[in-house]
Amino acid sequence: MSCTKEKTDYEAEINTVVTEHYEFKEAAAISSEGYTISIEALNGTFYKGYNEIRLKITDTRTNENIHASSVTFLPVMSGADGSNTSCPHLYDLTYNTDDKYFTGYVVFTSESNTNRSWELYTSFVVNNKNYPAKQNITVQEQPNKNLNMTAFTGKDGEQYIIALVSPQKPTVAENELIAGIYKFNQPASPPSGSFPDPSQFSYTAVSNYTLQLDPRMPEPSMGNHSSINNKDLTQQSDGLYYGVVNYTMTGNWTLNFIMLNQNGKILKGTEVPTDFAPGVEGVKSDLYIDILF
Amino acid sequence: MKKLYTIFWTLFLGMNANAQNTQAQKDTAKVLEEVKVIAIAKKKIQTEMKMAVSVDEFLASSDNISFIKRGAYAWEPLLNNMSTERSTVTIDGMHVFGACTDKMDPITSYVESNNLSAIDIKSGQEGSLHGATVAGSIDLKRKSTPFSPEKKYNGAYQTGFEFNNKQFFNLGNLSYASDKFVADGSISFRKAGNYYDGNNNEVNHSQYNKFNTSVALAYKTSPFSAVRVDAIFDKAKNVGFPALPMDLWLSRAIITSASYKQLFQHGLIRAWDTKVYYNAVEHYMDDTHRPENLVHMDMPGWSTTYGLVSRANLKRGDYSAEIQLNAYHNLSIAEMRMYPQDRSKRTMFAYSWPWVTTRFTSVAMNNSWDISENSRVNFGGSLGYNYNRSKYVEFNWIFHPGTPQEKSRILPGLHASYQLTINQFNFSAGGGYGHRAPSVSEGYGYYIYNSFDRYDYIGNPDLKNEISYEANASAGFKNERMGIEAKVNYFYIQNYIIGRILSLGSPMNYQSVGVKGYTSLDHARLFNMALNANYNILQHLHWKGTLTYARATDDKGGNLPFIRPLSYQTSLHFMYKKIGIQTSLNGDLTQINYSPEYGEDQTPAYMIWNISANYSFNIKNCKTVLQVGAENLLNEYYSTYADWGNIPRMGRNIFTSLKFSF
Ligand SMILES: [Cu+2]
Numbered sequence: 040m041s042c043t044k045e046k047t048d049y050e051a052e053i054n055t056v057v058t059e060h061y062e063f064k065e066a067a068a069i070s071s072e073g074y075t076i077s078i079e080a081l082n083g084t085f086y087k088g089y090n091e092i093r094l095k096i097t098d099t100r101t102n103e104n105i106h107a108s109s110v111t112f113l114p115v116m117s118g119a120d121g122s123n124t125s126c127p128h129l130y131d132l133t134y135n136t137d138d139k140y141f142t143g144y145v146v147f148t149s150e151s152n153t154n155r156s157w158e159l160y161t162s163f164v165v166n167n168k169n170y171p172a173k174q175n176i177t178v179q180e181q182p183n184k185n186l187n188m189t190a191f192t193g194k195d196g197e198q199y200i201i202a203l204v205s206p207q208k209p210t211v212a213e214n215e216l217i218a219g220i221y222k223f224n225q226p227a228s229p230p231s232g233s234f235p236d237p238s239q240f241s242y243t244a245v246s247n248y249t250l251q252l253d254p255r256m257p258e259p260s261m262g263n264h265s266s267i268n269n270k271d272l273t274q275q276s277d278g279l280y281y282g283v284v285n286y287t288m289t290g291n292w293t294l295n296f297i298m299l300n301q302n303g304k305i306l307k308g309t310e311v312p313t314d315f316a317p318g319v320e321g322v323k324s325d326l327y328i329d330i331l332f
Numbered sequence: 333m334k335k336l337y338t339i340f341w342t343l344f345l346g347m348n349a350n351a352q353n354t355q356a357q358k359d360t361a362k363v364l365e366e367v368k369v370i371a372i373a374k375k376k377i378q379t380e381m382k383m384a385v386s387v388d389e390f391l392a393s394s395d396n397i398s399f400i401k402r403g404a405y406a407w408e409p410l411l412n413n414m415s416t417e418r419s420t421v422t423i424d425g426m427h428v429f430g431a432c433t434d435k436m437d438p439i440t441s442y443v444e445s446n447n448l449s450a451i452d453i454k455s456g457q458e459g460s461l462h463g464a465t466v467a468g469s470i471d472l473k474r475k476s477t478p479f480s481p482e483k484k485y486n487g488a489y490q491t492g493f494e495f496n497n498k499q500f501f502n503l504g505n506l507s508y509a510s511d512k513f514v515a516d517g518s519i520s521f522r523k524a525g526n527y528y529d530g531n532n533n534e535v536n537h538s539q540y541n542k543f544n545t546s547v548a549l550a551y552k553t554s555p556f557s558a559v560r561v562d563a564i565f566d567k568a569k570n571v572g573f574p575a576l577p578m579d580l581w582l583s584r585a586i587i588t589s590a591s592y593k594q595l596f597q598h599g600l601i602r603a604w605d606t607k608v609y610y611n612a613v614e615h616y617m618d619d620t621h622r623p624e625n626l627v628h629m630d631m632p633g634w635s636t637t638y639g640l641v642s643r644a645n646l647k648r649g650d651y652s653a654e655i656q657l658n659a660y661h662n663l664s665i666a667e668m669r670m671y672p673q674d675r676s677k678r679t680m681f682a683y684s685w686p687w688v689t690t691r692f693t694s695v696a697m698n699n700s701w702d703i704s705e706n707s708r709v710n711f712g713g714s715l716g717y718n719y720n721r722s723k724y725v726e727f728n729w730i731f732h733p734g735t736p737q738e739k740s741r742i743l744p745g746l747h748a749s750y751q752l753t754i755n756q757f758n759f760s761a762g763g764g765y766g767h768r769a770p771s772v773s774e775g776y777g778y779y780i781y782n783s784f785d786r787y788d789y790i791g792n793p794d795l796k797n798e799i800s801y802e803a804n805a806s807a808g809f810k811n812e813r814m815g816i817e818a819k820v821n822y823f824y825i826q827n828y829i830i831g832r833i834l835s836l837g838s839p840m841n842y843q844s845v846g847v848k849g850y851t852s853l854d855h856a857r858l859f860n861m862a863l864n865a866n867y868n869i870l871q872h873l874h875w876k877g878t879l880t881y882a883r884a885t886d887d888k889g890g891n892l893p894f895i896r897p898l899s900y901q902t903s904l905h906f907m908y909k910k911i912g913i914q915t916s917l918n919g920d921l922t923q924i925n926y927s928p929e930y931g932e933d934q935t936p937a938y939m940i941w942n943i944s945a946n947y948s949f950n951i952k953n954c955k956t957v958l959q960v961g962a963e964n965l966l967n968e969y970y971s972t973y974a975d976w977g978n979i980p981r982m983g984r985n986i987f988t989s990l991k992f993s994f
Binding site for chain 2: 046049056260262265266291315317
């Protein structure tokens with residue numbers, strides 16, 4: 040006797056709105072004076088939000104992997120109005136000796152469209168010679184809401200960006216929640232040297248901040264449902280912020296945040312009501328990121 | 333019980349004697365059947381008031397059974413005032429587990445009165461034969477026609493109408509028996525509309541539709557052995573549960589088994605019966621008829637069980653025993669899918685039973701030793717092994733981080749009693765000790781909404797075994813004219829499992845007010861008392877009365893919920909030629925010891941008066957009984973202490989039924 044209704048395939052259920060990417064593929068390739076710079080990202084695509092990148096330099100003639108030095112990476116967005124801005128990124132890439140590539144990250148704050156385009160500026164040194172290179176790239180919308188980001192101005196007047204790094208594919212479970220918190224460093228002096236001047240486009244991961252977390256389901260019928268055993272995000276040695284979020288069921292969740300600086304001062308975010316309010320859309324903190332799985 | 337043992341062993345002795353003679357074959361047919369039937373406490377599936385009862389109505393006539401009622405259908409039987417987690421409910425020793433997280437489908441809802449021959453109720457550890465228990469066991473005995481030397485057809489057809497809820501039912505069963513082969517079949521349909529309460533108000537969502545059919549085939553493989561295959565199919569559709577926020581769209585069960593039975597003429601082992609079984613239950617709830625629901629939810633559930641039960645009957649001199657091996661494997665799955673108000677948005681999904689496997693094995697033994705002509709000792713024990721695994725343990729980790737995915741438990745049980753008969757008096761005293769494992773919901777349930785206290789319940793895989801210490805006693809007097817018997821039992825239950833409010837966590841279900849987690853109280857105490865009396869006023873005029881009382885408290889002296897207040901039943905039964913007239917009064921006194929902590933309010937006293945009359949006659953070879961009666965004749969508006977959400981019970985109900993049997 041077969042069942043009247045089929046059981047839910049739980050794996051497929053979570054995959055319906057979330058695609059998890061594991062593989063780094065080439066997202067951009069730049070040629071410069073006999074060298075090819077290959078920039079890899081997950082799924083071979085630059086998405087809005089956090090992207091881990093891997094950069095490899097090969098000698099075009101020998102096809103050999105080159106261990107260059109002083110590899111830099113700078114994304115610049117040009118607007119139709121002539122403005123140039125950047126986004127959080129690691130300027131001086133680090134070398135991963137085991138796997139022989141340079142690694143870094145970039146948090147694109149908007150996707151490419153007709154009014155704005157992104158350009159990657161890199162440079163590296165081989166045999167004491169500096170090789171600059173640039174390449175126009177396309178930044179696509181991130182379809183996975185679990186890698187959403189938000190940009191805002193804190194009460195200290197600084198520009199901040201919070202980007203979700205992990206989990207790509209949450210489950211109804213205790214999930215480790217990883218986010219990057221970045222701040223734009225206002226340039227101290229006007230631009231100098233040839234474009235782009237990195238000092239005009241400098242971002243850093245903030246240190247010793249705390250991101251208080253209150254996850255809730257915003258759906259009116261869920262009555263401001265929340266979960267327990269969540270942990271606020273604190274910074275770990277890799278510079279990212281780690282916490283714990285429990286999702287009690289699949290669907291839309293809002294991660295309500297309150298961001299505190301190293302002195303415990305609130306820079307952004309408000310407490311959300313904790314009462315059960317069936318039929319009412321959940322009230323959000325003024326600092327939040329929506330996710331969906 | 334003692335009397336039954338006597339009959340049982342007399343029969344076996346009888347079998348031995350018969351087996352000696354040349355017509356052994358003929359007699360074994362009878363013996364095979366009798367062994368089966370007599371080994372249990374046999375009660376006909378009808379009450380004094382009503383001959384066409386439902387399984388629930390029949391169970392209700394037992395003084396240690398009460399019911400939680402969520403509507404007109406599928407009542408949850410409480411044994412010794414304890415819920416179904418604490419008792420084992422089986423069908424011919426087969427374990428079947430409901431697929432509803434809201435207990436809409438107790439096992440008793442998957443059988444029908446016309447495929448049962450008896451219901452065997454054992455109190456406390458005496459019931460541990462079928463598996464670990466605290467409250468006792470309820471075994472629903474299937475009908476099985478004996479082999480017959482000459483070919484025989486038997487059958488019955490019963491139809492009836494109940495006016496209050498326009499219930500129309502048709503029950504039919506047919507059997508064929510020969511020397512080598514027996515076939516039993518039954519079919520039944522019940523359809524009922526909404527019922528009306530004592531104020532003549534319609535109780536919405538109280539309708540039901542039930543279809544049940546069963547078939548059994550037995551073949552005698554030798555004079556002393558037989559094989560038998562059995563199947564029950566049950567389907568309930570469009571069943572309203574007025575006390576719950578949702579109804580049942582469809583519930584289906586298929587319950588199958590194959591067994592082999594061998595009788596032995598000599599030696600210690602007299603009978604050995606082994607059965608393998610498989611059953612599958614599916615259950616789909618429906619909230620679309622409740623406009624008050626803000627959220628539409630799908631809540632399907634599935635429960636699949638396969639198992640083995642093997643039982644041997646032993647006898648030597650004054651000593652007799654039953655040994656039973658039980659083994660089963662169950663997988664319980666229940667899902668919740670909530671639909672957002674904007675249906676284009678993503679649905680929300682969670683498991684309320686995250687694919688929970690239960691494996692259970694036990695060996696149990698009941699012994700009986702006649703130490704003298706008027707005294708007997710019964711003793712026995714069981715040793716069980718219970719294993720649970722939650723496939724999607726991450727659901728359980730939300731409230732119990734890091735709890736192991738698998739959990740094993742050893743469940744011992746012991747009991748002993750002494751029985752003494754002095755002239756017309758009889759006495760018994762006994763005690764028991766036993767463990768039980770938490771149920772699937774208690775261990776692994778996830779946001780299961782309980783509409784009684786309006787909390788979402790979370791299971792706890794780390795719960796300790798519930799440990800019961802039990803004492804029982806009875807005293808009775810009986811002569812030709814009258815009988816009176818008093819029975820008491822007392823349970824001291826350690827690690828009593830119950831839901832407690834969790835200060836953390838917020839509810840998931842829209843109607844819910846908070847979250848409760850299953851936790852263990854240090855202990856709870858339960859006391860049950862029943863007083864039965866009967867008196868033959870005239871040769872054809874009989875009186876019967878029952879008084880029951882129960883009291884249960886938690887470790888702080890607070891009341892436990894669903895404990896029956898002082899209740900009574902008194903009935904008169906008059907027979908004259910082919911006419912029988914019965915009348916009864918029953919009721920509860922005011923519920924004094926209710927439990928606001930567990931969502932109860934005080935239930936006032938009520939009294940119900942019932943009356944019925946039946947007339948028997950023959951149409952050719954067909955025995956015919958016509959019955960007309962009325963329940964709640966005075967149309968009292970009431971609800972009982974165990975009516976979920978205080979839904980009112982049925983008002984006056986006039987019932988008629990007609991039964992033909994040949
Ligand atoms: Cu149900």
